[in-house]
Structure formats: structure tokens, C-alpha cells
Amino acid sequence: MTMKLKMKTLAVAASLAMAASGALAGGAKVGMITTLSGGGAGLGIDVRDGFMLAIEQSGRSDIEVVIEDDQRKPDVAVQLADKMIQSDKVDVLTGIIWSNLAMAVVPSVTAQGKFYLSPNAGPSALAGKGCSPNYFNVAWQNDNLHEGAGAYATSAGYKKAFILAPNYPAGQDALTGFKRFFKGELAGELYTKLGQTDYAAEIAQIRASGADVVFFFLPGGMGISFLKQYADSGVGLPVVGPAFSFDQGILQAVGAAALGVKNTSQWSKDLDNEANKAFVESFKAKYGRLPSLYASQGFDTALLLISALNKADVADHDGFRKALEAADFASTRGAFKFGPNHHPIQNIYVREVIKEGDVFTNKIIGTALENHADVYAAECKM
């Protein structure tokens, strides 16, 4: 124990010495594993574009990024991680969109002594018992936005909620997260089949349940289907959900069915800070579309990386980790810092879906939770 402490102190001293001597830290090789083909490719493309935009703006040519497509298959992702570590000899990995892929890749990456910066997925196992000194989540812990939704539903005065999510771990976490902060009672709780596209049966039950609000977590095409069918059903109860189903990318496919829906997010394109304004403008200029939540997360992840590289050499693991922990960068979401388990402590905002000209988008209407941290931090020992 003392031995370890001593080593740490020495390392810190060394990095301080380096900084003092003016030997600025060098570049890094980054491996990005993300989903670029098949269903769900849009999310990966946004993360990649956001990330690369920040790298480009930094003007640093000493950051080399290797990008590979995981096809949303866990085994492919693991294989790519092996390739990047063994062949490409990357220092830092990032990019994974899906929790199940993150669960497959992150533990083995950190076990091999590499850093992993998560731009999207934040499974609870990696925030709690399975946390690692080399794992940083720049987006959120999976429960956060759902907790925000629960808090918002409570503060908005709803008394009976009907909640539904797909029957898989992230879905179960979502409902747990909502219930953790919702103080009313439940009119009904449903698990749907993963990938289900017809929600007539569920909507019929919502209609019969006597609820005064509906909370759902149905990522991707599932959410689009649900919202359209819900709007068509004439049930008309207010809907609350996490930002995933109301993001820039898919909002156009949902259309008017989403108008007026309240959703919770740690970011929105109308967040009033300089970094965000610049980001939204430059993203639009470069890619010709509005940035999404995922693009902002990719952008922030790159900013974090660059900020740490400015302070420490990536080969100096302890120094680099300290630099990451400091999170010394201007995030697109304003105030941002890491908790003890390397997950964000941040505001969760409430947004409403509106129409700006021809485009459906979100505007912020309030804050659901301030400086919110996740509940798993207590279980994390590192």
C-alpha cells in the first residue's frame, strides 16, 4: 500500500517536473470503435463527426485517430479492440455507442492498461462495482436521463405514471431510474420485446390504465414507432422520455407526433454558452446538418482528450489520468466535472420538442436535476 502510494507520488512529481521543464506533452494514437453500418449507424456517425470536428479545430496533427466499424456486433467490437491494442498500438480507445458492446470491450481494454473514454454508453456495472481508474464516461451514466425524467414528472405535478421500456438490461435500468425520482404512483409498468415495432397492445393498456403521464424509453426505431402510433391513438396523455427518442437525427422521422413532448437531456443545441454556440455553428457549417446529442458527446470527448494531452503525456498513465480527472475543457453543456467514479456530475435539462421552420428540434424549458451524479458511485472502489 505504502509502496503504491510512493510510486504514485513519484509519478506525479515526474510529470510536474516535465511540465515545469517546459517539455509539453506529445500526441497520442486514438482508436475509435463505433457503429457505422447497418441499423443504428446514424448514432456512430454523429459521434465520429463530432469527435473529428474537435480534433480538426484543435489543429493538432499529432493526434492520430483510427476509426473502425463495429457493425453493432459485440464480438466484432471486441475483435477491433484487440486489433487496435495489439496491432495499431493505440493509447486511448473511444467511440462505442451501445451498452452491451461497452460491457464487452471496456473491461478488457482497461485490464490491458489502456484508457477508455466513453462518448455514449454508461452501463451501471461500469459505474459501480466494475469501475476502473482508466475508464472515463463523458456522456452520462445510463440512469441519469431517466432519473431526470422522474424528477421532472414529480415537479410537474403528475400523480400516476404509466411506464414502459424494452425487456433488456438498459430497459430495466431505465424504469428503475425513473422510479427512483418519481414520487407519484404507477398506473402500470410494461416491458416490451426488444425490437418490437407495433405498440397497439401497449397503447390500449395505457388508455385503460387511468394514468396522467406516460414515461417511455424506447431507443431507435422503437421510439419512432411508439410515438407515431401513440399520437394516432388519440390517448393524448402527456409524454415524458429521455432525449434519445427526440434527438435531432430521428426527430424528423417522428414528425409532428413528437411536438410538445418533454424530454430530458444533459445537452441541447440552444444551451446558452460560448462553447456550445461555436460548436453548433461549426458543425452545421462542416456537415450541413444540425448536431445531435451524440455529436455533442463525441465533440466533448475529443475536447477532454485534447485537454488532458495538453497537460500530460499519455505514456505517463498516472499523470494523464489526473489530467483527465481535472476535465479542464469548455464543454458544450456548460459546467462539467467528473465524480469519484469518473462519471459526469452535470445538470439534466428538460427540453420540449418544437418546430423551427421546417425542422423539428428541441428547446430548453427548465432544469430537472442540478449537478446530478449517479447512485452507483458509492459502490465504486478505486
Place this chain on the structure above:
Amino acid sequence: MSVILLVEQTLNGLQFGVMLFLMAAGLTLVFGVMGLINLTHGSLYMVGAFAAAAVAARTGSFLLALVASIAGAAAVGTIIEMAVIRRLYSRDHLDQVLATFALILILSEGTRWLFGSYPLFLDTPPWLSGTLMLPFGIEYSIYRLSMIGAGLCAAAGLFWMIARTRIGIQIRAGENDREMIGALGVNISRLNTLVFAIGAGLAGLAGALIGAIQSVQVGMGEPVLILAFVVIVIGGIGSIRGAFVGAILVGLTDTLGRFALPHLFALFMDASSATSIGSSLASMSIYLLMAGVLLLRPRGLFGAT
């Protein structure tokens, strides 16, 4: 669990079943006449939905979009039939499965290349939005009612075509004896293309009708494809009547299973595990139904013995 809810769920099951029939009809026709297992059918469904979304975005007309879905899917169907599929009729099932599996890869990625990675927008038209008050206080979506109606019309049209028209006679002859219709002077190759195109058009129509209330995206076809296979296997491959009965059975089993099983389990366990276990079992229910039917009738309900 009220009676009204049960009726509403039965309507939902019916609507799902009718849509499945539109998918399954093409599959079973193609198998009956040409002896082909066609995994590409799900991609044609997707093509229909994309064609509809593209046309709806340009013209704003839902009816034109439906026409486009049928035409688009039938056109793509005709092209792949003439380019690839017709070489597979004489092959064994293994080659057919593999070749059409390859076509799925090509069509899916090709669509993504053309239309991008994000879902497209396709909505129900205003004149079909909202709900209708049925007798006994049942409130039901007009669009879904229209889907049931449209699906039943398509089914009736198909039955009529097969029973009464010249093409129908040729199709029935083709199912029984391929050499014979050649001897009768029917151009078999043209008949095959026609049957394939009809099946593709129906799948495309289903894609557009469903796409309007779900999401239009790459990969939307495969889950429906597997369901359609379950349907025709239950009904007996090659039998249109079987496809219809199978589709309604699967639609009802799936919808009512999802609704009833969690309630059933809640009778003897706590609510949250009942929800979880009941949902798991519900997602397996149609496969259980299929296994059960095949064990009792190895060639499906209406299959030739």
C-alpha cells in the same frame, strides 16, 4: 382487464395478422409456384416503405405514396427476379437460402447508401388520423381500421385473382405441374416474373402501410420476414388459404400473448418478475405456436400431405 380492452386487443391482433398476410402471401405464392425460399422478401417490404416515404416527401400525397410503394417494390422485385432469382428455381433450398441472404446484404446496404443512415419520415394522412368510437365504447384508431380494411381487400382481390382469372389458373397449374403449363403454351418465365412481382408489390404495400405508423429504416424488413416465414410454415407452405389463417393466428397469438401473459403470471408471483417473465414468454410465444403446429402437422395446417 376489461372486456373493452380485450376487444381492442383482438382488433390489434387482427390488424397485425392482416398485415402479416400481405407479406406472407407473396412468400407462399413464390414458394408454391417456383419452389423458392425467398429471404429477400423482407427487403422488398423495406423498398416499399422507402419508396412511399420518398414520394410522400415530394408530393405530400399518401395515396400516391401507396402507389409508389407497390410500384417500387414490384419494380425492384422484377429486376432481381430477372437478374438473379430465376437462376435459383432449379437449385436446392440451400443455394436459395444463401443467394437470397446475399441479396439482403446488397439491398440493405444499397438502400442505406441511397437514403442515408437515419430513419425516414412517413406519416398517416390527416384524413385517416384520429380515432373512431365503435359500439360499446371502444375507441379505435381510424388508420388501423383502414389497415384491416385495406388488407382484407387485398386478400379478397388475391383470392379472386387466383380463383377466377387466367393468371390465377396458370398459377394454380404451376403449383401442381410445372411441365404441364409449359406444354399448355404458357410462357413460364414470364409467369414466374409476374408472380414474383405481385408478391413483391404486396410486400411493398405492407411496408408502406406499416411504415406510416412505425419507422422507415434499413433493417426493418428482417424481423417481419421471419414472422412471415413463421406464418407460412404454420399455414402450410404454398397455400394462400393457409397463409391467411396462419397470419391471423400469429397476429392474435402475439398481441394477446403480450397482453395476457404478464397478467397471468401476476396471479402467482410479484408484479415486476411477472412482467419480466411474462414478457419473455410472450416474445417466444409465436415460435412455440409454430413448433406445436409442426409437431402435430409436420406440413402445416393446410399443407399438402
Place this chain on the structure above:
Amino acid sequence: MDRETGLNLALLGVMLAIPLWAMAADEPFLVTLTTRAVIFAIAGIGLNVALGFGGLVSFGHAAFFGVGGYAMGILASHAQGYMPLIEWPILVEGTKSMPVIWLTAICASALTAFAIGALSLRTAGVYFIMITLAFAQMLYYFAISWPAYGGEDGLSIYLRNAFPGLNTMDPIQFFAICYALLLAVLFLVARAARAPFGLMLNAARQNEDRVQAVGQTPYRLYLVAFTISGAITGLAGALFADLNRFVSPSMFSWQTSGEIMVFVILGGVGRVFGPVAGAALFVLLEHVLGGVSDYWHIYLGAILLAVVLYARGGIFGILTGRDTANG
């Protein structure tokens, strides 16, 4: 030595030479990639027993691949968390020992294959294709919604399981284990194909009436073949899980079934070595094409299509100039 035997040996030689060269050239990822091909080859050999020798077109072999994978995942996760697997009536602990895991995977997948086969083999033709698919889908949905072992997220194992005397985390040593198993499986399957069982099974594929007329029951032959086939694919599943240190329901997906079929067809149906060539080519294509374009599935589809349409005997058919295995 005829041309096919020569090709077989060349294939095995190349698959051994690549990782050895890769180690020397400090390209450890190439070793991992070859290991992947070796494991896929074993899965394909398993399917080939049913498909190539017995003519049973199973579109549900992902079921056995997944069962093998989960056998590994479950045993190892219990060992990793120091939780006994079963406490009553007897205490069963999890394990990190590869041989024990393999044996469990083989037994579990053989049992699954026996049960699925016993029911499915009552049907034939397209019905058989579809009912095997349905059983695999059933397991897929079960795995997704079964919370105890991770559901959709799957199960992560932090370190590879242990093999006495070897460091399995070293890519080349793990490769050696898989390669040795491939050789063993190839040897046993080649023997069985020529043994009385193989002869009678092959005859049943060609003509069931004949087999009945000599007093044998095709159903029993098929069932045994299907069970063996599932067991081999299950072993591959356990190895695959160990390669990735991860299992997930995607091992049960119908795409996995399709891919295992592709290994067999690419190589050449009914040839003992066919799946080895097919799996090697598949991994190569996946790796090379993946770097070409975001839309590389189009190319993969086109190549597959070309093989099915124009090269019916697969790679072996092209290289030996013969379509079928029995000449």
C-alpha cells in the same frame, strides 16, 4: 496423394504459418484473426456434419453456438464472482478450467441439439429449415430477456479461462489450443465420415428408401448426426466466447446461423475441409472489405452471390474442378 488432399494440407499449413510469422513480425492481431478463422472453421465443420453429410439444412445452428458460448460464460462468471452455480442438492462451483468448460459446452449443446433435432426431424425440406430457425429464435429471445446472465448486455469475462501449463492470454498460445482442437475435430469427423455411420448417413441423404430397405431408420441416423453436429458447433461457441472473453445473445441470432452456413458453402458442401477454407475466406473478406468502404456488405453480398450462382462446389469445387465430394 490426390489434389484435394494436397489442398487440405496446404490449407492447414497456411493457417499455422500465418500466426507463426505474425508473432515473429510482432503483429499479434493477425494471430487473433487467424484464431477467429480457426474457431469459425470448427463451427462450420459441426454444421457440415448435418448439412453436408446428412443433407439436413439447419438454419438454426446459432442455437448450439450460443449454448456453447453461454456454457462458458455462465461457468466462468460464477467462478469469477466466487458464487456457486448450484447450492442444492449438491454444491457445484463455477470453473475457469478450459477442459471442463469444453466438456460442459459439448454436453449442453449436444443435449440441446438432441431435443431440437428430435422434434424438428419429424419435418423435412423447407419446414425443417424454418423450424430450426424458429428454435434458434426462441433461444435468442430467451437469452435477451433472461436477466440472470446479462440479458442483451451479455456477460463479460475479464480474463481468458485457464488451460493447464499454458498462458491463454498470450494470443499465440490460445491459437495453439484452438488449432489443436481443429485438428482433433477434423480427424474425428473425417474418420466418422468413412465409418459405417458416415456411409449410412451419406446414403440416407441420397436416398432414404434405400436406407430403409436395408433395415435402417433414417430418423435415427439424422438425429445422431444432428446431435454430433450441435456438439461440435457448441465447442466452437465456447472457444469463440473465450476468444472474445464475452458472450451475448447475438451468438443466437439468425445472422449467426446464416454466417455459419456461409462458411460451409464458401468452402464446399460435404467436404471435411470445406468449412476450414470457407471460414478462412470469410474472415479474410470481412477484414479486407471492412477497410474498403462503409458499405462493404454490398461487396460481401456480391461475392457470396457469385459463389452460389457460379461456383457451386465452393472454393474446393473451383480448385479441384469437381462439384461434389464423392468422386
Place this chain on the structure above:
Amino acid sequence: MADPILDVRGVSKSFGAVTACRDIDLDVRPGEIHALIGPNGAGKSTLIKQVAGGLAPDSGRVFFDGQDVTGLPTAARARLGMGRTFQISSLAMEFTVLQNAVLGALGHRGGVFRFFRPAMKDAGLLARAREALDQVGLAEFEALRTSELSHGQRRQLEVAVALTLEPKVFLMDEPMAGLGAEGSHRLMAFLDSLRHKAPILLVEHDMDAVFTLADRVSVLVYGEIIATGTVDEIRANEQVRSAYLGDEALP
């Protein structure tokens, strides 16, 4: 007279409205060749299927070697000693001639579920297979692929495979079809000698062969046996003449 080895009693079978077999009685006794003749569509193949297995009669029983085999599957009947040859050759076409014969020997010997020693190196199986090939005159073709054989040779191979089973009765469905004159004569001579090994139920169109070989003849017309008797009795039977043989001169 010896007890019949094969005894068909009152077997009937219909498909929907069509009656393929009506109340058929038929027996095969040790040492005899019993020919079954009848015009096309008379129900001969349906009857053979009910005897050999594969088709269950609606009513009636089939006894074989003193045992009721009506409910037994084909494979079980084959193991009890029914050696069948098919009307349309049913061989493993991708196999060599020898492999097909070994298949029969293997089926008869049992021990199919062995996975290690090559079947084609089993001396016992090979000896039995070669002996049977030799008997039908196919010994020199043993290495040929079965699909390369002529139709006549395939018939001979069918008989050879049946021989490897050492059956108690042969059920032969048109073994002469497709054979040339010389082949027919050779096979006839062979069948003539075979009857002492095991009796034969012979379904045949070749009247020459039937009237030369058969000890007894049964005539099946429209699913009914209209006459059974010796060759001479059948020749003399008026009903047979008018119903089946027509006005043609009988040999």
C-alpha cells in the same frame, strides 16, 4: 403344403374415393416364385408398399414369418428379412457399386453407429458385398459410380443389395424393366436358382419371364385379385383373358 412365409389377409386401401386395393388375399410359400401381374394402375405398387411397409392398409393384416407386421415400419420389416428391390431404382447414386453393396451388408449386419473404423475396409462387409455382386454379374463394375451404370445394371445392383440382406423373402418390383434380351435371360436364370434360397414375390410386366419363372400367378385388376393359380390355370382362366390379357395370344 408348407406354411406361407408371407401372408396378406384381406388388405384394403383407398385414397379418397379411389379404391386401390380391395380385400386382397395373397401368400408366398417357401421355394416358390409368386408372380403378381396386372395392367397399369391396377394397384400393384400400392400393394407392394403395404407389404414392404411405408403405407398402412385401411383394413386387413400382413403376416410375415408367422408374425403380424402390419404396424411395423419399413426398416423393421427389412430387418426381419424382407429383401426389396424398387421399380424405380433406389440406390445411392453418388456411391460406387461396391459402396451400395456394402451398404446392404452393413444394414444386415447392424452396428451402424460406429464412428471410427472405415466401413470400406471391413473385410466381412466387403466379402459379403462382393459375393452378391458376383452373383448378379456386376463384380467387374464394382469401382464404377452408380450413376454411370445403365438402367439394366442398376436393376442388377438392386438385386445384389437385396441379396446382401440374406432375406427370407424377396419383394421384386419389375426387376426386368429396362434390361436387354440377354440381360433378361441372365437375370431369369439367376432368379430361377434364387427361389431355393428364399421365395420371391415378383411384380413383373414381362409375360415371358412370368410364365417361365412363376410357380403361381395372381392377377390384380382394379384393386382386386381376380385369379390365383398355376401358370396353366391362369392361361386357361376366361375371366383373366377377358379382363386383362385381352384377345392377344398367350405364350
